[in-house]
Amino acid sequence: MNAIEMTGLTKKYGERTAVKSLNLSIEQGTCFALLGVNGAGKTTTIKMLSCLTKPTSGDAVILGKSILTDPQAVKEIANISPQEMAVAPNLTVRENLELIAGIYGSEGRAAREKATRMIEEFDLSEVERQKAKTLSGGWQRRLSIAMALISEPQVLFLDEPTLGLDVLARRELWSVIEHLRGKVTIILTTHYMEEAESLSDSIGVMARGELKALGTAAELIARTGAKTFEDAFVALATGSKASA
Amino acid sequence: MKLLAFASRNRKELLRDPWNLAFGIGFPVVLLLLLSAIQANIPVSLFNIEKLAPGIAVFGLSFISLFSATLIAKDRTTSFLMRLFASPLSASDFILAYALPLLPMAVLQGAVCFVTAFFLGLSVNVNVLLALVVLIPPAILYIGIGLLAGSVLTDKQVGGICGALLTNVSAWLSGTWFDLNLVGGAFKRIAYALPFAHAVDAAKAAIAGDYASIFPHLWWVIGYAAVIMVIAVVAFKRKMNGDNV
Numbered sequence: 001m002n003a004i005e006m007t008g009l010t011k012k013y014g015e016r017t018a019v020k021s022l023n024l025s026i027e028q029g030t031c032f033a034l035l036g037v038n039g040a041g042k043t044t045t046i047k048m049l050s051c052l053t054k055p056t057s058g059d060a061v062i063l064g065k066s067i068l069t070d071p072q073a074v075k076e077i078a079n080i081s082p083q084e085m086a087v088a089p090n091l092t093v094r095e096n097l098e099l100i101a102g103i104y105g106s107e108g109r110a111a112r113e114k115a116t117r118m119i120e121e122f123d124l125s126e127v128e129r130q131k132a133k134t135l136s137g138g139w140q141r142r143l144s145i146a147m148a149l150i151s152e153p154q155v156l157f158l159d160e161p162t163l164g165l166d167v168l169a170r171r172e173l174w175s176v177i178e179h180l181r182g183k184v185t186i187i188l189t190t191h192y193m194e195e196a197e198s199l200s201d202s203i204g205v206m207a208r209g210e211l212k213a214l215g216t217a218a219e220l221i222a223r224t225g226a227k228t229f230e231d232a233f234v235a236l237a238t239g240s241k242a243s244a
Numbered sequence: 245m246k247l248l249a250f251a252s253r254n255r256k257e258l259l260r261d262p263w264n265l266a267f268g269i270g271f272p273v274v275l276l277l278l279l280s281a282i283q284a285n286i287p288v289s290l291f292n293i294e295k296l297a298p299g300i301a302v303f304g305l306s307f308i309s310l311f312s313a314t315l316i317a318k319d320r321t322t323s324f325l326m327r328l329f330a331s332p333l334s335a336s337d338f339i340l341a342y343a344l345p346l347l348p349m350a351v352l353q354g355a356v357c358f359v360t361a362f363f364l365g366l367s368v369n370v371n372v373l374l375a376l377v378v379l380i381p382p383a384i385l386y387i388g389i390g391l392l393a394g395s396v397l398t399d400k401q402v403g404g405i406c407g408a409l410l411t412n413v414s415a416w417l418s419g420t421w422f423d424l425n426l427v428g429g430a431f432k433r434i435a436y437a438l439p440f441a442h443a444v445d446a447a448k449a450a451i452a453g454d455y456a457s458i459f460p461h462l463w464w465v466i467g468y469a470a471v472i473m474v475i476a477v478v479a480f481k482r483k484m485n486g487d488n489v
C-alpha cells in the first residue's frame with residue numbers, strides 16, 4: 001500500500017518554479033530519499049507534504065488524506081524535523097519533548113512517559129535537564145528528530161537530518177533511522193549521496209525542481225552506466241551522460 | 245489541552261529570560277523611585293504619586309508588547325513556529341497561547357508598580373485594586389500590539405518598533421510626564437486620538453475614586469484593543485498560510 005501519492009505536485013514562487021509537477025508514490029513503511037543539490041526543491045516538496053505551504057497546483061494524498069482538502073488530518077498523522085533545528089531555546093531537552101507531546105494531545109503523565117521513551121531511544125539522558133540553546137549542533141539535531149517522533153507519526157519528514165553533524169553523530173542517527181524502517185514511512189532529504197544510498201529503500205533525484213530519476217541506488221547506477229553512485233547522481237542531476 | 249501545552253511553553257520562555265523580568269518588573273519600579281527621589285529634593289510639586297503611578301503602570305505595559313513581539317518574531321526566525329505550524333494547532337490556538345501567559349505578567353507588573361507607590365505615599369485602598377482591573381484592557385491592547393508586531397516584523401525590527409517607538413509613544417503621548425492640558429493644541433488632540441492617554445486617564449480616575457470618568461476613557465482603549473487584536477489574528481493567519489514564515 002502507498003502511504004504517499006503525489007500527483008502533479010507543483011510550487012511556483014512568482015516566476016520561479018521551485019517544484020515542477022511531481023508524480024511520486026511512496027510505499028508505506030519504507031524510507032524514501034529525495035536527493036539533490038541546494039535549491040533543487042527538496043525543502044519545498046517537504047513543506048507542501050507537511051501542509052506548511054500550499055501547492056500552486058497538483059495534490060498529494062497521505063494515508064488517504066489530501067493535503068488540499070484535509071490538512072488537519074494530515075497534520076495529526078505526520079510530523080516534521082525541519083532543516084533548521086527548530087527547538088525551543090529556553091526549554092530543557094525534556095521540556096521540549098513534553099511540549100510537542102502535549103501539542104499532539106498527550107497530557108501530563110502520558111506526555112512525560114513519551115518523553116522518557118524518546119530520551120532513552122535517542123540517548124539524551126545526559127542532557128535531559130539542559131536548556132536546548134546550550135546544546136551542540138549534534139545534540140540539537142538529535143532532539144529535533146526526537147521531537148518529530150514523539151507524536152508517533154505514521155509519516156515522518158526529515159529535512160536534511162544530518163546537516164552539520166560530525167561523522168560519528170551521523171552514523172548514530174543513521175542507526176536510529178534504520179530502526180524506524182518498516183514502522184514509519186520516512187521521507188528524508190539529503191545532498192549526501194552515501195546517506196541516500198545506505199538509508200533509503202528508494203531514491204528520487206531532484207534537480208531544478210524536477211524529479212530526474214527514481215529507483216534504488218543500484219538501479220540508478222545501472223541506468224546511467226556509472227561506476228559509482230556519485231557518478232550516477234552527477235549524470236542524472238546535470239542530464240549529462242556518465243563517463244564510463 | 246493542546247493550546248495550554250504551548251501557552252505553558254511561552255510562559256517558561258518569557259520568565260526564563262532575565263531581561264524580561266528585570267525590565268518588565270524592575271524598570272517601572274526604578275522609574276518611580278527615581279522620580280520620587282527627584283521630587284523629594286525640589287520644592288515645586290512636579291509629580292503627584294496618585295497621577296504618576298497609573299502613568300508608569302501603563303508605560304510599563306509597553307515592555308509586555310516588546311516581550312511578546314520578540315518571542316513570536318524569534319519563533320519565526322528560528323523556524324520553531326514552522327515545526328508548530330505542521331502540528332494540529334489552529335491560528336486562534338497560537339494567538340491565545342501567546343497572549344495568555346502575558347496577561348498575568350501584565351497584572352503582576354501593575355501590582356508591583358502600585359505596591360512600590362504605596363511606599364511612596366499612594367494611599368492603600370480598594371481603588372488601587374480597581375485600577376488594576378482597569379489596566380486589563382490596556383494590557384490586552386499592548387499584548388495585541390506585541391502579537392501584531394511579532395507576526396509581521398523580524399526580531400531586530402521588533403527591537404526598534406516596540407522597544408524604541410512604542411515605549412516613547414507610550415511615555416510622551418500618555419500624559420504621564422506632563423499634563424497634556426498644559427501642552428494643548430495638536431499634541432493633545434493626537435494624544436487623545438490614540439489610546440495611551442485614555443488608558444492612563446482611566447487608571448487615574450480609578451485611583452482617584454472618580455468612577456464616572458473611567459469608562460469614557462476605557463471605551464477608547466477597548467475599541468483600539470479589539471481592532472488591534474483582529475488585525476493581529478489576520479496577520480498571524482497570513483503568516484501561517486503564507487510562503488514565508
Ligand SMILES: Nc1ncnc2c1ncn2[C@@H]1O[C@H](COP(=O)(O)OP(=O)(O)O)[C@@H](O)[C@H]1O
Nearest residue numbers: 013018037038039040041042043044045487488
Ligand atoms: N519562500 C520562498 N520564496 C521564494 N522562493 C523560494 C522560497 N522558498 C524556496 N524558494 C526557491 O525555490 C527553490 C527551491 O528551494 P528549496 O526547496 O529550499 O531547495 P532545497 O531544499 O532542495 O535546497 C530555490 O530556488 C529557492 O530559492
Ligand SMILES: [Mg+2]
Nearest residue numbers: 042043044083
Ligand atoms: Mg532544503
